[in-house]
Amino acid sequence: MITYRTHLITALLAITASAYAGAEHKPAQPSSERNPLSFFDGALVLDLEQRLRFEARNNNRDFNDSINDDHDDTWLLNRFRLGLAVKPARWLKLYGQFQDAREWDSDRPNVPGVRGTEGGDSDLRQAYVSFADYEAFPFGLTIGRQALFFGDGRLVGDSRWGNFGRTFDAVKLRYESKAFWLEAFASRPVQIKEDGFNDSDAADNLFGAYAGTEAFGFQTTELYFFYRDKGDAQPDLDPTNKLDPRGTWNGPAQRTATLGTRWQSQKGGLHGWDYTVEAALQWGDVWTLDRSAPALDQHAFAAHVSGGYTFEKLAWHPRIGLEYDYASGDRDPADGSSESFQNLLASNHEKYGYLDEFAWRNLHDARVQLKVDIIKDVQAEVNYHAFWLAAASDYWFRANGVSTLRTTTPDGRDVRRIDADNFAGHEIDFVVKWFPAKWLQVDTGYSHFFAGNYLADTGTSDGADFAYVQATVKF
Numbered sequence: 001m002i003t004y005r006t007h008l009i010t011a012l013l014a015i016t017a018s019a020y021a022g023a024e025h026k027p028a029q030p031s032s033e034r035n036p037l038s039f040f041d042g043a044l045v046l047d048l049e050q051r052l053r054f055e056a057r058n059n060n061r062d063f064n065d066s067i068n069d070d071h072d073d074t075w076l077l078n079r080f081r082l083g084l085a086v087k088p089a090r091w092l093k094l095y096g097q098f099q100d101a102r103e104w105d106s107d108r109p110n111v112p113g114v115r116g117t118e119g120g121d122s123d124l125r126q127a128y129v130s131f132a133d134y135e136a137f138p139f140g141l142t143i144g145r146q147a148l149f150f151g152d153g154r155l156v157g158d159s160r161w162g163n164f165g166r167t168f169d170a171v172k173l174r175y176e177s178k179a180f181w182l183e184a185f186a187s188r189p190v191q192i193k194e195d196g197f198n199d200s201d202a203a204d205n206l207f208g209a210y211a212g213t214e215a216f217g218f219q220t221t222e223l224y225f226f227y228r229d230k231g232d233a234q235p236d237l238d239p240t241n242k243l244d245p246r247g248t249w250n251g252p253a254q255r256t257a258t259l260g261t262r263w264q265s266q267k268g269g270l271h272g273w274d275y276t277v278e279a280a281l282q283w284g285d286v287w288t289l290d291r292s293a294p295a296l297d298q299h300a301f302a303a304h305v306s307g308g309y310t311f312e313k314l315a316w317h318p319r320i321g322l323e324y325d326y327a328s329g330d331r332d333p334a335d336g337s338s339e340s341f342q343n344l345l346a347s348n349h350e351k352y353g354y355l356d357e358f359a360w361r362n363l364h365d366a367r368v369q370l371k372v373d374i375i376k377d378v379q380a381e382v383n384y385h386a387f388w389l390a391a392a393s394d395y396w397f398r399a400n401g402v403s404t405l406r407t408t409t410p411d412g413r414d415v416r417r418i419d420a421d422n423f424a425g426h427e428i429d430f431v432v433k434w435f436p437a438k439w440l441q442v443d444t445g446y447s448h449f450f451a452g453n454y455l456a457d458t459g460t461s462d463g464a465d466f467a468y469v470q471a472t473v474k475f
Helices: 002-023 454-457
Strands: 042-058 074-091 092-104 121-131 139-144 168-176 181-191 204-213 219-228 254-265 272-284 296-310 319-329 361-377 378-388 422-439 441-449 466-475
Touching: 422 454
Parallel strands: none
Antiparallel strands: 042 074, 042 466, 074 092, 092 121, 121 139, 139 168, 168 181, 181 204, 204 219, 219 254, 254 272, 272 296, 296 319, 319 361, 361 378, 378 422, 422 441, 441 466
């Protein structure tokens, strides 16, 4: 099996190398030839993505060297997408996209969503109609199954790293002018189903408004409001079966409102300096599972601050960055209220470490980052993270924002009630990205987690590892 995987990775790299050799010295092509899948002057456009990723993980779920479960393994993830856009008029677009996602050579159950499985589904990913011509009229309307992504996806976004991704059955209205833009939407997240057509969860309703302006010149300024009304803890939950083994856990019932703002510097506007600031205030009601129990009064807060400097005149264009992320945790699990920030429907991969051990929830994360352009079309980065739980009296939440790392100690005590140290650990990530052609990207990376005092206080505390190689062809 190891020989098979080794040969497969070698073949992937050989394919990308040959593509690079053939594309390296080609002159720029006319714009009409750059998209070989565009026909009839753009009236019919195909898009295609083929992505293959090899992953190796160890101790990512339990931090325990003595146990080798179905997550201490290697596997292949394949994702194929084919889309078709039809534009019969300048103001009208019809779009559909098919997706096939597979997980190969894995010991995990081949059921989407069970124990983190990321394969085994062929379905309609997107299907919408859009009415928009902002040069002629400031309003646009998009109706149907579509991807939503706001800011850098810290609260609402397509989960781009995940094999399935995320789409919504939604209605979205956009206003666009020279001064500002505004999007308002009503949506339901689409659930991946093992059997039958993927449909949206009728018990999970997300509404929002997101506005942005560049009026200040030096930065993009955004303001947003999200309201989530979620009736239960799982889509299609059988009322008689509270822990449906074939359902997809997606968090407790809630009625929460989130008000926030995001500021990002304009590229090139600060002579090498850059920054991003985001803050969100959240209030409402949450339940421990569903609405059969009394509601908890929700008051929570989250913030993100990052900045860096790029040495533009140096050959490698190195960028040094600093970042701090905070999200409040519940200070007392028995007081009838909750301060545990709800991460909504986010795209969290790499924001809080490549191992995906954390979400924007009950978290302090301090990061130092170095990025360089090693040679033309090859970028490398190193990230160092130090993690603390904002409150050791709340759970450690993993990247989806709802799954907990552990709930009890080995002797059965609630981890929230043992006065554990809140230092979770360190993580270091090494990533290399290669762009051998406009339509091809190859990524590889390795991450190691050094366990902190919290893990030692609540159970096993061995280190964890993650490595991957990924190739993406995209037109």
